[in-house]
Amino acid sequence: MKNEIKEITSEETLDIRNKVMWPNKSIDYVRISNDSEGRHFGLFINDKLISVISLFINDNSAQFRKFATLTNYQGNGYGSVLLNEIINIVERDKIDKLWCNARVDKSEFYLKFGLKFTDIQFQRGEINYVIMEKMLN
Template structure:
């Protein structure tokens, strides 16, 4: 299958975010107050968008958020391609650090990309999160 990664509008991320991350919540739950300030990327397989991620840059660091892949496409490497693209973007922008709020049960996935656990954890919606970070340059 052919794939491509393109920058998309904030609104284009909403359906996949909602379906994958918080399907039991109202759709506004997956919107971010600063969505308009971020860079948003979608991975398309043929002509279907199957994975999204949002990148928010502040000074010399960036946080990626709302990283979601449609369930039927999970485990096929598409999320990996998208996360590698965001790491590449961060390098090209000469950022110092990339970080995320990782669901605790997904920390092992992010560790494969060189992301390190911090001691900062929190609960949201009954789910435990840990902040993970990666030095970029």
Template sequence: MSLKITEISVQETYNLRHQVMWPNKPQSYIQLKEDSQGIHFGLWKDSNIISVVSLFIKNDSVQFRKLATKVSEQGQGYGTLLLEHLIAFVLDKKLNKLWCNARADKTFFYERFGMLKTSKTYTKGGIDFVIMEKCF
């Protein structure tokens, strides 16, 4: 088994985003109007993309969105590998903040990387979210 993380096209993120995040919505629901400005990464296991994430840089801050790992591959550390890759990217680019809109029931995952909950929350599609951030 070989694992690698590469930059991918936004179109390569759509199927996995859809399957994992909002399978009962149309695929257009997981597409972002700013996708064309993002940097998209895929984690490959052999020849299959099993985890994806999209980055959006604004000034000295980076938001990551749509972190999704194939359901059958969850819990095996692949999301961790992608998030570690993002943190290294932020440090390499000398950016000051990494942040995300985390599903409230997944905050424990991001806290393991030193990300902190902010007071900003919202609900979308019946799911509660909290904005989390890590400053460098």
């Protein structure tokens, strides 16, 4: 089995974003207005894209967004491999901080990667979020 992480286009992320995160919404709902300014990465197994993540860098701080693994492939370590690669990339690029709007039900997962809770929480739609961050370098 061949696992590979590659930089992809934002268009390539849309199907997984849609199916996994917002299955009841249209594909346009999962576009981000500044997708064209982001870098997008995908994990492929035998050339099939199964996990995606998008990275937006501003003022030496990097936000990851729309992190999703196809449901049938979750819980096998693929998301961890992809997130570790993102951490390596931002460390290599001398970015000071990595952060995300974490779905509260996923926050335990991010703690394993050294992200810490900030005290900023909010709700969007039905979903509760907390900002989590990791200082680098």
